[in-house]
Amino acid sequence: MLTQKAIRRKIKVVRNIQKITRAMKMVATAKLKRAQERVVQSRPYAIRMLELVASLATLVERATHVYLTPRPIKTRGLVVITSEKGLCGGYNGNLIRLAVSTLESWAGTRYELFTLGRKGTDFFRRRDYPVVKALPFPGVNARAAELTGIADAISSWYVSGAVDEVFFVYAVFKNVVAQTPTVVRLLPIDPASLRSQSTSKRAVDHEVEPDAETVLSELLPRYFRYQVHQYLLEAMASENGARTTAMTAATDNADELLESLTLSYNKARQWAITTELLDIVGGAEALKNVH
Amino acid sequence: MQGTPFHLEVVTPEGRFFDGEVICVTAPGILGSFGVLANHAPFVSALSLGEMKIHEASGRERDAALFGGFFEVAGNRAVVVADEAEWVETIDLPRAERAYQRAHERVMEMFPGIDRERARRALERARLRMRLAHHASPAASKPGAR
Numbered sequence: 288m289l290t291q292k293a294i295r296r297k298i299k300v301v302r303n304i305q306k307i308t309r310a311m312k313m314v315a316t317a318k319l320k321r322a323q324e325r326v327v328q329s330r331p332y333a334i335r336m337l338e339l340v341a342s343l344a345t346l347v348e349r350a351t352h353v354y355l356t357p358r359p360i361k362t363r364g365l366v367v368i369t370s371e372k373g374l375c376g377g378y379n380g381n382l383i384r385l386a387v388s389t390l391e392s393w394a395g396t397r398y399e400l401f402t403l404g405r406k407g408t409d410f411f412r413r414r415d416y417p418v419v420k421a422l423p424f425p426g427v428n429a430r431a432a433e434l435t436g437i438a439d440a441i442s443s444w445y446v447s448g449a450v451d452e453v454f455f456v457y458a459v460f461k462n463v464v465a466q467t468p469t470v471v472r473l474l475p476i477d478p479a480s481l482r483s484q485s486t487s488k489r490a491v492d493h494e495v496e497p498d499a500e501t502v503l504s505e506l507l508p509r510y511f512r513y514q515v516h517q518y519l520l521e522a523m524a525s526e527n528g529a530r531t532t533a534m535t536a537a538t539d540n541a542d543e544l545l546e547s548l549t550l551s552y553n554k555a556r557q558w559a560i561t562t563e564l565l566d567i568v569g570g571a572e573a574l575k576n577v578h
Numbered sequence: 579m580q581g582t583p584f585h586l587e588v589v590t591p592e593g594r595f596f597d598g599e600v601i602c603v604t605a606p607g608i609l610g611s612f613g614v615l616a617n618h619a620p621f622v623s624a625l626s627l628g629e630m631k632i633h634e635a636s637g638r639e640r641d642a643a644l645f646g647g648f649f650e651v652a653g654n655r656a657v658v659v660a661d662e663a664e665w666v667e668t669i670d671l672p673r674a675e676r677a678y679q680r681a682h683e684r685v686m687e688m689f690p691g692i693d694r695e696r697a698r699r700a701l702e703r704a705r706l707r708m709r710l711a712h713h714a715s716p717a718a719s720k721p722g723a724r
Contacts, residue, residue, distance in 0.1 A: 331589040335659045339650055343622065431591055493652070494621035497609045505608075505624040506648065509661070516591065 291559060294552040298545060305541035311374065312534035319463065319527035321427040326520050336513050343506065344482040346499050353446055354476050354507045362397040364450030365389060366441060366473070368457040368522045369407030371424050376533035378458065378466065378526060379406040385468040386456045390416075399450055401441065403519075420444065427523050431516075438515035442508065445474045457518050458525035464532050466525035473514065476507070582616035583635035588642075588658040595642075595663045599635035603656060605649050606630065620652040625660070627706050641666040643710050645703055669711040678704035 289297075340347070347355065367386045369379045386407070390398060399417050402408040404424035411418050420440065425433050445453050453474040458466040495502050581601040588596040604613045606628020630644040647660035681704055684697035 328593045329591050331587075331594040332591050332659065335587070335589045335657050339622070339648055339657070339659055342650070342652070493650070494619060496607060496621060496623035501608065502622060502624050502648075505646075509647075509659075513591070 289551065289555065291552060291555045294548060294555055298548050298552065301541050301544050301548065305538055305545070308534050308537040308541060312531055312538060315375075315527045315530035315534055318427045319524060319531055322520060322523040322527055325427070326517075326524065329516065329520070333513065333517065336510065340481045340506065340510050342493065343495075343502070344478065346495065347481055347503065347507075348478045350499065350503050352503055352507055354474060354511060355478060357475050358451040360396060360451045362399060362450045363393055364399050364401060364444060364453040366401045366403065366453060366455045367407045367411070368424060368455075368519075369402070369404035369410075370526045370530075371405045371426075373406065374533060375526060375530040376536070378529035378533075379404075379410075381468045382456055382458060383407060383410050385470060386411075389454065389456065389470050399444075401444060403437065419449070424522070424526075425519065427527070434516050434519050435512055437519065438512040441473070441515060442511060455518060457522045458529070460521050460524040460528060463528045466529055471518075474511070476511070481510075584616040584654045584656065586632065586656045586658070588630075588660060588663060590647075590660045590663050592662075595660065596632065596640075596658075600632055600656075601635055602631075602633040604629075604631040605658065606644060607649070614649075614651060614656055617654055618651045618656075621650075623649045625649055625658070627702055629666075629706075629710055630658070630663070641710065641714065643669065643706055645706075664707070666710045666714045669707050669714075671708065671711040674704050674707035674711065678708060 365386060367382065369382050373379070383406075386400075399419045400411055401420040402411055402418055403422050408418065408421040412421075422437060422440070425437070441453060444450055452472065454470055455473045456468065456470050459469045460466055583599040583601055586596065586598065586600045586603055587594070602613055602615050604611055605623075606626050608624045608626050611628065612623070625644060625647045627645055628643075630642045632640045632642070634640065643664045643666060644658070644660055645662040645664075647658060650657045650659070677700060681697050681701035685694060685701055
């Protein structure tokens with residue numbers, strides 16, 4: 288049995304840890320809120336962008352553009368999103384597991400990795416995976432230009448011919464406790480997906496200015512950027528959701544631990560008092576016999 | 579300005595920029611500026627950097643800087659999907675001037691390439707902001723003028 292002093296020290300340590308986990312939980316909750324706000328803010332743009340793309344879908348289906356035309360697959364590219372910091376439960380582990388199993392399913396084809404987030408970068412670098420690009424994962428207050436920079440880096444990776452297909456591993460945000468790691472193909476863009484994504488099905492024959500080719504070469508990069516933005520915002524929400532959940536659990540665990548430590552402390556104290564009393568009573572008895 | 583009102587919505591990745599009834603809107607198309615009135619035939623146009631003028635149904639006229647995007651008209655509704663937009667009166671002129679200086683230096687010293695292309699674009703954006711801000715308040719363009 289631990290001494291009273293040792294138990295007291297332990298209680299203090301657990302209390303301090305709990306203060307930290309509680310603070311981290313609050314920070315993660317605030318960041319989650321910010322990430323969700325950004326998703327809401329960009330929603331009008333998202334809706335109009337998808338409508339625009341859908342209304343030009345017939346044009347897109349006939350078009351040839353580097354984003355649309357599949358190439359023979361010599362090398363595949365995988366973008367893996369993880370977090371910069373840990374303490375977010377199984378978030379990174381689940382994403383890395385999905386990435387690894389995706390790569391295993393590609394056995395036989397060459398592949399390259401593009402990691403966003405230090406956790407994934409460290410994991411794949413340490414195991415000598417071909418990580419050709421690695422960037423930090425942007426924080427929830429990252430400027431739009433930073434997200435666009437990431438989209439452009441992915442785009443030039445594909446356009447330069449280094450990879451013939453780009454897949455994206457990220458966590459879809461279901462709710463605070465559930466984030467589902469998912470793999471999607473980013474490039475080439477599937478023209479059929481453009482039509483299906485829009486909520487309103489408008490079939491308007493538009494006059495197009497200056498000409499279809501120019502409009503598409505302006506539209507497709509924006510559509511691609513918009514998609515990367517959405518995935519990144521969703522990953523931000525997922526990461527902070529996972530962290531909120533993990534830190535809530537840690538704070539609750541600390542509560543439980545404190546309860547059982549307090550119990551042992553009281554037992555130890557009781558035991559000490561009993562022994563002391565026995566000593567005194569025993570001593571008194573002994574003195575009585577002397578007289 | 580008299581005319582039939584129609585609905586205009588301008589959205590950017592940052593949020594909804596404008597949403598309301600207008601009489602006429604002028605936008606910077608890639609081939610040059612164009613104006614749209616009510617009951618326009620459906621069309622889509624790519625936009626370049628430039629000035630967007632909105633004549634609201636209430637009679638108010640508003641100018642904004644537009645940094646690329648798309649213009650779509652269908653069913654007497656116009657939608658501008660812009661990369662970025664800024665009302666002329668909210669343009670921070672000193673900031674635009676500093677950005678112009680910075681971009682100008684970068685364009686001058688760099689070899690052709692992606693970074694130079696980026697600097698060139700920054701230069702154009704700063705130039706547009708300066709031009710529109712000067713236009714809005716001519717006094718600001720002449721140092722010393724009151």
